[in-house]
Structure formats: C-alpha cells, structure tokens
Amino acid sequence: MSNNRYYVPSESYWPIVGSIGLLFTMVGVSTWLNGSSPAFWLFMLGVTIVVVMLFGWFANVIAESESGVYNAQVDVSFRMGMFWFIFSEVMFFSAFFGALFYARNMSIPWLGGDSNNFFTNLILWDGFESTWPTNGPADVGGEYESMPPFGLPLINTALLLTSSVTITIAHHALLQGQRALLKVFLALTFLLGFIFVYLQGVEYIHAYHEMNLKLTSGIYGSTFFMLTGFHGMHVTIGAIMLTIIWLRVMKGHFTPTKHFAFEAVAWYWHFVDVVWIGLYVFVYWL
Amino acid sequence: MSSAEISTHHDAAHGEHHGPAKGIRRWLFATNHKDIGTMYLVFSLLMFFTGGFMALIIRTELFSPGLQFVHPEFFNQMTTMHALIMVFGAVMPAFVGLANWMIPMMIGAPDMALPRMNNWSFWILPVAFGILLSTLWMPGGAPASGWTMYPPLVLQTGDAFPFLIFSVHLMGFSSIMGAINIIVTIINMRAPNMTLLAMPMFVWTWLITAYLLIAVMPVLAGAVTMLLTDQFFGTSFFLAAGGGDPVMFQHIFWFFGHPEVYIMILPAFGVVSEIIPTFSRKPLFGHDSMVYAASSIAFLSFIVWAHHMFTVGMPLTGQLFFMFATLLIAVPTGVKVFNWVATMWQGAMTFETPMLFSLGFVFLFTIGGFSGLMLAVVPADIQYHDSYFVVAHFHYVLVPGSIFGIMAATYYWLPKWAGHMYNEKLGRIHFWMSAIFVNVTFFPMHFLGLAGMPRRIPDYSTQFADFNSIASVGAIGFGLSQLLFVYIVFRCVRGDGATATAEVWDNPRGLEWTVPSPAPYHTFEEPPEVTDGKAFS
Amino acid sequence: MIQKLCLSALAILFASSAGAEWELNMPRGVTELSAETYNLHMQVFYWCCAIAVVVFGAMIYSLVKHRKAAGAKPANFSHSMTAEMIWTIIPIIILMIMAVPSAETLIKLEDGRKPDLTVVVTGYQWKWHYEYLGEDVAYYSSLARTSVDARRKNSGIDPNTVENYLLDVDNPLVVPVGAKVRVLITSNDVIHAWWVPDLAIKKDAVPGFMNETWFRAELTGVYRGQCAELCGKDHGYMPVVVEVVEPTAFQNWLDSSRPEN
Ligand code: HEA
Ligand code: HEA
Ligand code: CUA
Numbered sequence A: 001m002s003n004n005r006y007y008v009p010s011e012s013y014w015p016i017v018g019s020i021g022l023l024f025t026m027v028g029v030s031t032w033l034n035g036s037s038p039a040f041w042l043f044m045l046g047v048t049i050v051v052v053m054l055f056g057w058f059a060n061v062i063a064e065s066e067s068g069v070y071n072a073q074v075d076v077s078f079r080m081g082m083f084w085f086i087f088s089e090v091m092f093f094s095a096f097f098g099a100l101f102y103a104r105n106m107s108i109p110w111l112g113g114d115s116n117n118f119f120t121n122l123i124l125w126d127g128f129e130s131t132w133p134t135n136g137p138a139d140v141g142g143e144y145e146s147m148p149p150f151g152l153p154l155i156n157t158a159l160l161l162t163s164s165v166t167i168t169i170a171h172h173a174l175l176q177g178q179r180a181l182l183k184v185f186l187a188l189t190f191l192l193g194f195i196f197v198y199l200q201g202v203e204y205i206h207a208y209h210e211m212n213l214k215l216t217s218g219i220y221g222s223t224f225f226m227l228t229g230f231h232g233m234h235v236t237i238g239a240i241m242l243t244i245i246w247l248r249v250m251k252g253h254f255t256p257t258k259h260f261a262f263e264a265v266a267w268y269w270h271f272v273d274v275v276w277i278g279l280y281v282f283v284y285w286l
Numbered sequence B: 001m002s003s004a005e006i007s008t009h010h011d012a013a014h015g016e017h018h019g020p021a022k023g024i025r026r027w028l029f030a031t032n033h034k035d036i037g038t039m040y041l042v043f044s045l046l047m048f049f050t051g052g053f054m055a056l057i058i059r060t061e062l063f064s065p066g067l068q069f070v071h072p073e074f075f076n077q078m079t080t081m082h083a084l085i086m087v088f089g090a091v092m093p094a095f096v097g098l099a100n101w102m103i104p105m106m107i108g109a110p111d112m113a114l115p116r117m118n119n120w121s122f123w124i125l126p127v128a129f130g131i132l133l134s135t136l137w138m139p140g141g142a143p144a145s146g147w148t149m150y151p152p153l154v155l156q157t158g159d160a161f162p163f164l165i166f167s168v169h170l171m172g173f174s175s176i177m178g179a180i181n182i183i184v185t186i187i188n189m190r191a192p193n194m195t196l197l198a199m200p201m202f203v204w205t206w207l208i209t210a211y212l213l214i215a216v217m218p219v220l221a222g223a224v225t226m227l228l229t230d231q232f233f234g235t236s237f238f239l240a241a242g243g244g245d246p247v248m249f250q251h252i253f254w255f256f257g258h259p260e261v262y263i264m265i266l267p268a269f270g271v272v273s274e275i276i277p278t279f280s281r282k283p284l285f286g287h288d289s290m291v292y293a294a295s296s297i298a299f300l301s302f303i304v305w306a307h308h309m310f311t312v313g314m315p316l317t318g319q320l321f322f323m324f325a326t327l328l329i330a331v332p333t334g335v336k337v338f339n340w341v342a343t344m345w346q347g348a349m350t351f352e353t354p355m356l357f358s359l360g361f362v363f364l365f366t367i368g369g370f371s372g373l374m375l376a377v378v379p380a381d382i383q384y385h386d387s388y389f390v391v392a393h394f395h396y397v398l399v400p401g402s403i404f405g406i407m408a409a410t411y412y413w414l415p416k417w418a419g420h421m422y423n424e425k426l427g428r429i430h431f432w433m434s435a436i437f438v439n440v441t442f443f444p445m446h447f448l449g450l451a452g453m454p455r456r457i458p459d460y461s462t463q464f465a466d467f468n469s470i471a472s473v474g475a476i477g478f479g480l481s482q483l484l485f486v487y488i489v490f491r492c493v494r495g496d497g498a499t500a501t502a503e504v505w506d507n508p509r510g511l512e513w514t515v516p517s518p519a520p521y522h523t524f525e526e527p528p529e530v531t532d533g534k535a536f537s
Numbered sequence C: 001m002i003q004k005l006c007l008s009a010l011a012i013l014f015a016s017s018a019g020a021e022w023e024l025n026m027p028r029g030v031t032e033l034s035a036e037t038y039n040l041h042m043q044v045f046y047w048c049c050a051i052a053v054v055v056f057g058a059m060i061y062s063l064v065k066h067r068k069a070a071g072a073k074p075a076n077f078s079h080s081m082t083a084e085m086i087w088t089i090i091p092i093i094i095l096m097i098m099a100v101p102s103a104e105t106l107i108k109l110e111d112g113r114k115p116d117l118t119v120v121v122t123g124y125q126w127k128w129h130y131e132y133l134g135e136d137v138a139y140y141s142s143l144a145r146t147s148v149d150a151r152r153k154n155s156g157i158d159p160n161t162v163e164n165y166l167l168d169v170d171n172p173l174v175v176p177v178g179a180k181v182r183v184l185i186t187s188n189d190v191i192h193a194w195w196v197p198d199l200a201i202k203k204d205a206v207p208g209f210m211n212e213t214w215f216r217a218e219l220t221g222v223y224r225g226q227c228a229e230l231c232g233k234d235h236g237y238m239p240v241v242v243e244v245v246e247p248t249a250f251q252n253w254l255d256s257s258r259p260e261n
C-alpha cells in the first residue's frame, strides 16, 4: 500500500537557497543598473546560486525518481505543472505580441492621424505618415534597415522546424526502446537549437553593425529585439535542458513508460517552436 | 447529505512520515502544506499591518487641510507602497495561505501536489517585499507613481526604479508557482469519486482564481519588463516619439489589473459560500450555478479592462464595448449574491463570528459592487474617474470584501487549525467594531469624490475638510480594531479557549470536518472515501 | 443590530441624493451634457437603491424570521430553476435600461464637430498652458500665490483663511458663454488630466498624443477643478480654473491679451 502513496518529500533546503540566490540576483542587477559596476558580481553570485540550486534540486528529484518513490499520480502532477507553466510563458510572450499589435494597429496609425487623432498628427507630428516598420515620428535611433524575412530568418525557421521533427523521432524511439536512435536524434535536436542561437547572434551583430537596427530604433527595434531576444533566451534554455536530458539518456535514464522529464522538455521545445512561427509571421514577414 | 456519510480510512502506521522538524528547519525547509499555509498567513498579517500603517500615515495627513506631517513626495510614496503591499503582500498571500491549509483537506489529498515548489513560492515573498520596502531608504525614495506604475511618471522614480520592477517580477513568479500548485492539486489530487462539480465552493473559486493568476501575472511581468527596457535600454514602447504610446502600458497593465481584482475577491466568494450554509443549516443554494457564475466572472474579467481608462481618449467604439462588457459582470455577480440570500432563506441561522463577517461581506461588498456599476457608466465615470469616489468603490470591495472574507475564513477554520475555540465574545466585538469603522472610513469618500476631490493628493481644498476628518477617525478606529483580531488569534493559538471537536460547528459539510481538531500534521495519507458525490454542495 | 446597521446605511445613502445643496453629490453643472451626466448618475444610483431594497430587504427579513433563536427549522431546498432564471433575466433588463441612455450621452460627448473656438491645453509638471488656436494668445496657468504660500508644510497659514485654497490660479482659461469650445489636450512631460466637474469634462493629457473634447457652458461664472492624474509631487497643486464670460467681454479680453498690447 505504501508504495502507492503520493510521495511527499519531508524537507528540502533547495527552495530557500533559491530564494537567497534570487535576492542576490535582483539586488545585484538593480544596483548594477543604477550605475554601480561592482554590483555586477553580486548579480553573478546570485545567478550562480540559482544555477547551483537548480542542479541540486533536480538532482534530488532525479534520484527520487530513479529510486522509484514516485507513483503514477506524482507523474501526472509533474506533467500538469509543466503544462501550466508553459501556459504562463505563453502569456508572458503575449504581452509583447500585444505590444506589437497595439503599436501596428493603434498607436502608429493614431500618430499618423487616424481615428480620433486628427489633431495628434496635425499639431504634434505634422508630416508623419503611418507605415510599418517605423521608428516613430521623431525618427528615434536614426535611419535603419528593417530585417528581411528571407535569408537567415528563413534558415532559422527551417532549423527549428527540423528540430521539432527530430525530437518527435527521438520521442518515438524512446517509446519503442530504440536507445541508439534516441541518442542520435536527441543530440541532433539540441545541436540544431544551438545552431539556431548562433545564427540569431550573427543576425543581431549584422543588424547592429550593418543595418543600424538596434533596440533603440523606435518601436520597430523595440518589438523586434524584445520578441526575438526573449525567444532566443528560451531557445537557449531549451537547448540546455535538451542537453541535460541527453546526458541522462546516456546514463541510462528513462524507460518507455516513465520519462516525464523527457516529455516536459519536448513540450517546452514545441512551445519555443510555436512562438517562433508567430514571430516569423508577425515580426519578420507581415 | 451529512458528513456522517463520509468515511475516512486512517492508516495507523504513518510510514516514513514523521511530525514536524525541530526549530527553524521546520519553517525554512518546510514542505508540509499546513506549515506553509501558516507562514503565508502570518506573512500576510504582517504585511496587512505594514500596509495599514502606511494607510494611517495617509489618513493622518488628510485629517485636515494644509500639509502637517509629510511632504508631498513622501505622501505619494505611501499611497503607492500601501497599495502594492495590501494587494500583493496582504490579500493575495492570505488567500494562498488559506488555500494551502484548506484545499488538501477539503479534497482529501495528503498535501499539495508539489510541496517543494510550494515552499519556494512562499519564500520568494519575503525577498520580494524586503526589496520593495528597502526602497523607502533609497536616494529618491520609494516608488511614488501609484500602484498602477504609469509611464512616463514611473520613469522619474529614483534608485528605487529597478528594485520596484524586480520585486514585481518576484511577486509574479511566486504567484504563478503558487497558482500552478493549486491547479495541479485540485485537478490531480482529489479523493477518488469526488467529481469536479462535487467540489466545495472554496475549492472551485480558487481553481478559477488560479487560472486567472497564471493568465495575467506573466502579462504584468511583461509590462514592467517593458518599463525596465524603456528606462535602461532605450526602447520606445511607451514613447510616442518612437512610435509607442504611454497609454499602451495602461492597456497591458489593466489587462492584468482587472482580472487581478477578481483574484482578490473570488476566493472570498468561496469562503462566504462555505460559511453561510453552515450557519444557516441548509445546503448552499444553486451550487452549480455558483460555479458557472464564478467562471463567467472570470471570463468577463478579461474583456473589461479599459473601464479604468475611459478618460485616456479611446475611440468611441472602444468605450461603448468596454462599458457594455463591464455592466454585464453585474449579472453573474448578482447570481452569487442572490444565491447567498436564498441559502439563508428559511434556514435556521445563528450568528457566530464567521457568519457575522460573511453577512457583513454580503452587505458591504454589494454596496461596493453598486458603486462599481456606477463607474461603468462612461459619461458618469468621466466625473468619477480618479476621484475619491473610485477610492470609496474599491475599498468597499476590498476591505469589507476581501479582508472580511479573510477574517471570516480565519474565524471559521481557526479551531480546526489550533484545536481550540477562539473567544466568541471578543470575536463579535471585533466584527462590530470593524463593520462600523469600515463604513465610517470609506462611506464619506463617496461624497468627497462626487464633490470633486481627486485621489492621490496630500492636501485639499477646505470644503472637503469635514468628511476627510471623519474618514481619518474611522481609519484609526478600524486599525485599532484589528489589534483585537491579533489578540484573539494569539490567545486561541496559545490554547486558551475550549477544546474544539472535530466538527467544531453544528453539523458542517465538508471533508475538513471529518479529521480531528487540530488537524493532524499529515491528513489523508490514504484518500478518504467519498460515498455521496454531492456531499459538499 | 444588523437591521439597524443597514437601515442607517440606507438612510445615509438616501440622504446623499437629497444632498445636492450640501455639496455631497455630483454637481449638476452648467452644460447640457453635464446635466445629462448628472441625470445618468442619479438614474443608475436609484436603480442601485431599488435593487438594494429588494436584496437587503429579503436578507434582513430572513435574518429576522429565520433565526435559530426564533425557533426556525431549516428547510432543505437547494435549487430552483425559476428563481435563478428570474434573477438572471431581470438584472439583464435593468442593465439594458441603463446602457441605452448612457450610450446616447456618450455619443454626444464624443461629437466635437463645428466648434466656435479651439484651445490647446498642455500639461506641465506642475502647471497648465493654454493656447487659443489661431488667436495668437497663449499663457501659463499656475496655482495662485495665496495658496502657494499657505500650502508649504507648517506654513503657519490656516488654509481656511485662504480663499479657494488650492483651487485658484493666476491666469484662468477664459471662454465665452454659449460657445462650443473644443479643447485639445496634450502634455509636455508625464500624463495629467484636465478636469472641471461643472463642465463634466475630464480628459487625460498624454505626451505625444492630442486628445479632444468639448463643452458649451450655458452660464457665466468661474468653474474650478483640478489635475486628475497623478503627475508627481505637486499633482495636488495644479488646479484648473475656467472663467465663462459674456461674448463681448471675451472678445475684449482676447484683444487685450494679444502680445502686441
Ligand atoms: C475586489 C476588488 C474589486 C471588485 C470585486 C470590483 C468590482 C467591480 N468594479 Fe472595481 N475596482 C477595483 C476593485 C474591484 N472592483 C479597484 C482596486 C479599482 C481601482 C484601481 C485603481 O485605479 O487604482 C476599481 C476601479 C473600477 C473602475 C474604474 C474607475 C475609474 O478609475 O474611473 C470601474 C469602472 O467601471 C470599476 C467597475 C467595477 C464593476 C462593474 C465591478 C463589478 O464586478 C461589481 C458587481 C457587483 C454588483 C453589481 C453588486 C451585486 C449585484 C447584484 C445585487 C445584482 C443586481 C445588480 C444590478 C443589475 C445592478 N471598478
Ligand atoms: C486590499 C487592498 C487594500 C486594503 C486592505 C486597504 C486598506 C486601507 N486603505 Fe487603501 N488602497 C488600496 C488598497 C487597499 N487599501 C489601493 C489599491 C489604493 C490605490 C493606491 C493608488 O492610488 O495607487 C489605496 C489607496 C488608499 C487611499 C487613497 C490614497 C490617495 O489617493 O492618496 C486611502 C486614503 O484614505 C486609503 C486608506 C486605506 C485605509 C484607511 C485602509 C484600512 O482598511 C487599513 C486598516 C489597517 C490598519 C490600519 C492596520 C492596523 C495597524 C495598526 C493599528 C498600527 C500599526 C502599527 C505598527 C506597524 C507598529 N487607501
Ligand atoms: Cu498634473 Cu496631476
């Protein structure tokens, strides 16, 4: 009977370590932003603590999982937790997509005199015409080129789409117990992810140096870099998680019936993928 | 349909589980839902007093015209901090604490689904509020742009600015994790046979609240992130010159902010829906329609946000849409109110403290709802907006609403937590003092607003003097009454009252009353058998 | 006790409606739309009172009659489709009755076409700037000296001795009576809001955008209001004063205000 019980860990110091890490991180980054450069090291200390905490915490969970104390119900809890966490991430992105839609469909047309803003244009921004992309009526950040949807972004789209195929193949391999296939395709997936991040970096450097397209290039630059930047950050995190999962596979973890961590990361990867499609359509293409 | 039909299996051997750890470890490393719930509740009480102390500074300055005690910049800091602390530090954690304590017991679960994450959700809060409170001592002072943090004003904050942003991030992070935990617990950990519609109302309203939380807290995080990049990295989200719009922030903020106010009231609806049936000795009227009403409120809350922005210069169609949508919310809320009244109808009522607070809730929340309805009427709101009428509205729904809900819940379940009864007589005195002073404090604010007093001002014209004095006296009275609350709770926890039975009240419904009082450290390690699927309606 | 409490609450509630003369209520104002707004406000308020009487009445009745102490035995019903239909549909009808006139007034409020005069109002931290479009008249309007002296912390001046404490300015906005005045509102720094209760106007001054509203004052007089959007430390100290005068007086004032004089 006791095997069937829901596992409730008796105590754990990792959360409080995490909170202390967050304290240092937040105080560090804030002080740093306020202009004190030594605070950067406090920030780094905080981040380090958080990273250590994540490893320690997950090591605990993995050890418990491998020792078989988790029953099927615990597995479902983890799944639901991950699912709703991803949902909250979707909502985070939707704030920035919302900003993009608002700028394109509201504020910029209004600055151009649309709707009830005839006088906005006439008195404040005479001569400004509503277009997209734009860096605003005051030409904030100076002249720039906008990012074309073809070339690198298209390659990146192909990379991410391929990676979602490879992870699906890896998943099926896992379900069928084909470990070799699993290892290869999982590795392929995170490699594709890292290549994506690398190319994104190349694109940013090109934007900054050749196109004068910067975070400061008005609303176009703001939405472009914030959306792609947060997405890139999530790809990086996802790729790191994939790498860790791959290491676990190499250690012989996961069975065709028990592999929550693998699926969680796979879901996360698909989420990152879907966000990219939204980005590609609304940021690069339309 | 009594609790007698609910039988529990109590495993004699507690297996690998022991009692609480010794000393500070019990709290720092806690994974037990009761311990974490206790920490949430204590933290919330601390924050309530901190935020209330700030409110008292506000009220003291506003006691009479002329500046007597503080400078205008400090006054604005108090307004801002008061609201942030009350909203994110007092009300929300109190409800999460209640959820932690009660939800596992009400659905027959051994604990929360993700106990370690539960601990982290809590321990982020002291960090977040430590950071926020520390801004009071920074160059330029604490944030002073109102809890709504509108740009460009918020960008004039001094050194406190990034601390404000990151503490909001932390609060969001904590709430999201807490909400995920609650969702997973409710969906995955119910006793076998407990169908969704058989869940008690408190569990239901919390489930809906948790969904609101994971939907809107990330949006707030996004909004303040844009503030941060506008300030430090030269983005133009809220800058017209660059093609952005300061009003865009308001849209994003209120997309969070309006659901947020229902986050602060839905769990209180749940509490009241538990208490009124108990003391009416009658099942809750229309349990299922209460569930649908709460869900409709949650749904509608996503499409009414711009009623906070009727003066920003929205196009006509937008104003019309948001007016109609807002008015609609009165319908499901009305269903709730009517159902409570119908529950009392032909019951056999007694008036213990939890019931008194619930009745106070129904009366006074409804008055707050009425003023909300008036605010929804756009031409009238053009007059009310940013006046004390709005302050009156939201304090009516928040103080005798959310806070009374929390108080009612505390009195209702305290014997279950502590194993002793609280002092009923003092409890009733606490209620009457609170109910009277809350009206003395906030009712005159309606008149002030209608007569033209703007909110967020440290000094006012002499014609507003009388009502402001009354409100200030009321605030002090209300604050002092809360000291009584602390005393009552303290005495009860110390074990001064009579020993509580398992049922505590006269034949209440629900699984929490089937376990002894105080509830054992681990309840329902084996799921209880729920024989009647509807045992809790 | 509970009955007493809510009875007295209701008494206060009703007293407020009769209380226009003690300045407890929204001003009726001096424009057609301010009167309409006032009526809307009262109409919605009366609906709320009526609903309050029904809801609280039922509740109080129940509290009195269905007390255990009065020997009540609990019934055991928990559903009634009819009752629930009634209290869903009736509120919807009431809401529709409220929504229609509100929408009508709102549509009029938004119709600023064919004005007789246009002023541009710009918010500054912490004063207003007024410009008569096409008239070459423009000036700042700040808190009057008397209030400035008295408002300082511990100034030693009793605000009660200052006339129109915090509600007076050095240079008010002057407009002719009976003319349709279009107000274009923007800001130079943070968001402010231009509010005159008697004109039933409140509009945010958003930097980078030009908001539009209008009024037609039907009575001469001086109408006072305040900045209504938190704009920093002196948000409480930037009143709005509008002086409505006869058209000839307005013309004279305008002529004498041009820079060449
Ligand atoms: C717990 C919090 C809470 C709750 C529940 C509500 C509930 C409501 N609120 Fe409130 N509100 C706030 C907290 C809350 N509000 C806060 C904090 C602010 C200010 C924020 C800031 O600016 O700082 C605010 C501001 C605010 C505004 C903006 C005012 C302004 O700034 O100009 C508006 C405008 O529409 C509004 C409307 C409403 C409405 C229509 C409801 C409805 O949900 C009320 C519904 C209830 C009833 C109507 C009563 C019961 C119903 C019946 C008995 C049925 C029959 C009734 C009829 C048919 C009329 N609120
Ligand atoms: C849940 C939320 C909540 C709660 C519970 C309260 C509670 C109270 N609020 Fe709050 N308030 C808000 C949310 C809340 N408020 C919000 C959102 C705003 C808008 C802010 C903005 O404009 O940005 C606001 C603004 C606001 C204003 C307007 C300020 C302004 O516009 O400038 C005022 C003015 O009177 C006020 C008063 C009060 C009072 C008297 C209480 C009382 O109920 C408090 C009672 C409690 C106590 C008094 C505690 C008891 C303490 C003691 C007895 C002594 C303490 C001792 C020590 C610390 C040692 N509030
Ligand atoms: Cu200007 Cu407030």
Ligand SMILES: [Cu+2]
Binding pocket: B257, B258, B261, B304, B305, B307, B308
């Ligand atoms: Cu709202």
